[in-house]
Amino acid sequence: MGGTDAIQEAARLLGERLAGLRDDAGLSQEHLGQLIGYSRSTLANAETGRRPAARDFWQRCDAALAAGGVLTRQYDDLERLKHDRRTAREQAAQVERQRLRQDTTQVAGLSVEYVAYQQAEALRHELVEVVDQAAMAEASLDDWEQTAWQYGLATRYRPAAALLVDLTADFRELRRALASRRALLVPRRLMRVTAQMAGLMSLTLIKLDQRAAARHWARMAKLIAAEAGDGRLHAWVRAQEAYAHYYSGQLADAAYVAAHAQRLAGHVPCAGVALAAALEARAQAGQGRAGETSAALERAERALDGLDQDERLPSAFGYNEAQYFFHAGNAYTHLGETTAAYGTFEQALVSYPANDYLDRALVLLDRAECLVLDREPMAAVECAGQALGGLEVEQRDRMIANRAREVLSLVPPALPAARELRAAIQDGAEH
Numbered sequence: 001m002g003g004t005d006a007i008q009e010a011a012r013l014l015g016e017r018l019a020g021l022r023d024d025a026g027l028s029q030e031h032l033g034q035l036i037g038y039s040r041s042t043l044a045n046a047e048t049g050r051r052p053a054a055r056d057f058w059q060r061c062d063a064a065l066a067a068g069g070v071l072t073r074q075y076d077d078l079e080r081l082k083h084d085r086r087t088a089r090e091q092a093a094q095v096e097r098q099r100l101r102q103d104t105t106q107v108a109g110l111s112v113e114y115v116a117y118q119q120a121e122a123l124r125h126e127l128v129e130v131v132d133q134a135a136m137a138e139a140s141l142d143d144w145e146q147t148a149w150q151y152g153l154a155t156r157y158r159p160a161a162a163l164l165v166d167l168t169a170d171f172r173e174l175r176r177a178l179a180s181r182r183a184l185l186v187p188r189r190l191m192r193v194t195a196q197m198a199g200l201m202s203l204t205l206i207k208l209d210q211r212a213a214a215r216h217w218a219r220m221a222k223l224i225a226a227e228a229g230d231g232r233l234h235a236w237v238r239a240q241e242a243y244a245h246y247y248s249g250q251l252a253d254a255a256y257v258a259a260h261a262q263r264l265a266g267h268v269p270c271a272g273v274a275l276a277a278a279l280e281a282r283a284q285a286g287q288g289r290a291g292e293t294s295a296a297l298e299r300a301e302r303a304l305d306g307l308d309q310d311e312r313l314p315s316a317f318g319y320n321e322a323q324y325f326f327h328a329g330n331a332y333t334h335l336g337e338t339t340a341a342y343g344t345f346e347q348a349l350v351s352y353p354a355n356d357y358l359d360r361a362l363v364l365l366d367r368a369e370c371l372v373l374d375r376e377p378m379a380a381v382e383c384a385g386q387a388l389g390g391l392e393v394e395q396r397d398r399m400i401a402n403r404a405r406e407v408l409s410l411v412p413p414a415l416p417a418a419r420e421l422r423a424a425i426q427d428g429a430e431h
Helices: 003-024 029-036 040-048 055-065 070-106 112-133 138-154 160-180 188-207 211-228 231-246 251-264 271-286 290-305 321-335 338-351 357-373 377-389 398-408 416-430
Strands: none
Touching: 003 040, 003 055, 003 070, 003 138, 029 040, 029 055, 055 070, 070 138, 112 160, 112 188, 112 211, 138 160, 138 188, 160 188, 188 211, 188 231, 188 398, 211 231, 231 251, 231 271, 251 271, 251 290, 271 290, 271 321, 290 321, 321 338, 321 357, 338 357, 357 377, 357 398, 377 398, 377 416, 398 416
């Protein structure tokens, strides 16, 4: 037994071990979930091996069941198997990536990012033709679900340009897998994975300021999620579409789509609802609507309070306190409520991990705008410089550069420090 079959068997055995220990302790799934801070559905999925759970989940189960770490060790063995499988697939995909990079060096003046973007657009058109005819084996779906899960985590710390190259290469492989397994019916799990990956493509293109392409991928994700019949997933991909509208300056459209995303999940607390409500708050604040902003922030906070522990992970598929503080602070900034904004900025910076460079930089740039509003231009320039100073060149996604330019446009241009910072932004853009 090898490859994904071995992974599937190892996940099944781990789930059986958990179920046996739970039964021995005389606990129901619901009771154990309450003890460890996870939902009953998370327990059920873990016991059947259907969906990967984080290491924290297994550590908590070990502690609650007095299992002496046996579950965590078995989980680590499973993760090693998955790592070996991903490494093998990565080696197979490396040829595709190398070809893409070689194509870039052969076309004068084009960046890896640009070539990947062009290939991503061509891929989107190809997927439209094949996704409704494909079916995949259970083991392959396990592998692709893990791939989507890993990309969700990577969005929090990997530069968008590099992520786009890898996403495009993996999505091209997924497209070939879809085309080679034609059938009349598409498994729901396949539709979910494809919708998640399309949503991640949209999110990555937003960071690269490819607004039209981001909207196209978001709409494709929406169509696929609707076919999957999963309200929570549909809410998440609709939230990605709202973000694409927001960063295109279409605030009314962003607010409308974000409100629709919340209704799709029936206002059941989930990451998609929390994300959409927070985005609605930012879009309403950008239009100067204080009452609507406050109501949307309250919905985002309620949804966040109702999330399970596994939905609070720092991932594109999750939502946590740090993100809420960032989004609330941004909304307060748009409304000019600087006192409230400063408090949430401090909470956000304490809550974000050090490697979450994008949101940390955006928080500092929002704080810089508040300092401008409070007529402290020198402090604002210093804060904006702090936002950019800790970043490597490849981490200066266009979203950050655009936000920095917006803030500096509010600062008197004659300030020497402002001129220096503008030059630094331009140097980063040229790289």
